[in-house]
Amino acid sequence: MGGDLALVATACAFGVGSSVLPMFLNAEAYVIALGTLTSSPVFLFWLIMSLSIGTVVGKIFVFDLARKGRQKLGQRERKPPRNAFAAKLREFSDGMLGLLDRPYLGATTVFVSSAFMVPPLAIVTILAGASRQPMWLFSLMVFIGRTAQYLAIAFLLHSAVS
Numbered sequence: 766m767g768g769d770l771a772l773v774a775t776a777c778a779f780g781v782g783s784s785v786l787p788m789f790l791n792a793e794a795y796v797i798a799l800g801t802l803t804s805s806p807v808f809l810f811w812l813i814m815s816l817s818i819g820t821v822v823g824k825i826f827v828f829d830l831a832r833k834g835r836q837k838l839g840q841r842e843r844k845p846p847r848n849a850f851a852a853k854l855r856e857f858s859d860g861m862l863g864l865l866d867r868p869y870l871g872a873t874t875v876f877v878s879s880a881f882m883v884p885p886l887a888i889v890t891i892l893a894g895a896s897r898q899p900m901w902l903f904s905l906m907v908f909i910g911r912t913a914q915y916l917a918i919a920f921l922l923h924s925a926v927s
Contacts (some may be wrong), residue, residue, distance in 0.1 A: 769808065773815045780819020787887045792820060796915045800922030813919050819910040824890050824907050831894025842876060858884035865889070865896040872906045879910025886911075887915070 776799070783792040795816065803809040846852040861884055865871040869894065878889040886907070893903050 766847065774809060776812045776815040777819035777822075777884050779815040780821075781823040781826075782819075784820050784823020784890075792816065792911075793914070793918065796918045797922060800919035801926050803919075803923065806920070806923060809919055809923055811914070813912065813915045817908055817915060820911050821908045824886070825900065825904055827887075827890045828894035828900060828903055831891040832900075834895075862889070862892055865892050865898055868897045868899055869902065871896060872902050875903055875906035876910045879907045880914050881910075882914075 776795075779790060779795050783790040783795065799809060799812050799816075803812060842887070846855050861874040861877060864874045866902045873909065874884070875889055875893055875898070878884055890903075892905075
């Protein structure tokens with residue numbers, strides 16, 4: 766029982782860490798490990814829920830930092846896309862990011878980014894914090910999108926391994 770609680774706490778901590786430092790801690794890789802190494806589907810579900818909660822906590826921290834520092838954000842020069850697919854992907858991402866200036870319509874961008882990783886959630890989190898996006902709506906969309914993504918990955922792998 767104590768070991769199970771430690772694993773749940775570890776999943777939550779990993780969610781926070783992967784939200785704050787996505788270059789070093791990859792939540793999707795962690796979910797793959799959970800899906801292949803956890804024998805109980807019920808316990809896997811609770812690990813994923815804990816990871817999702819940790820992810821939201823970490824994203825709220827980054828969102829809040831961006832909200833406080835929105836005046837310091839500047840525009841960077843972007844490299845041109847390498848091919849037609851990359852150009853279409855950038856066009857889609859730019860359109861989704863443009864929605865963030867609309868408080869409630871921007872929730873669509875947060876959800877799509879959370880569930881499908883396009884545009885990258887790390888970028889969306891910063892831009893949402895710098896926009897008029899309500900924190901409660903941002904948090905809800907991250908939780909729903911990330912939980913759906915994590916559960917899909919984990920249970921697909923879990924059923925393939927079992």
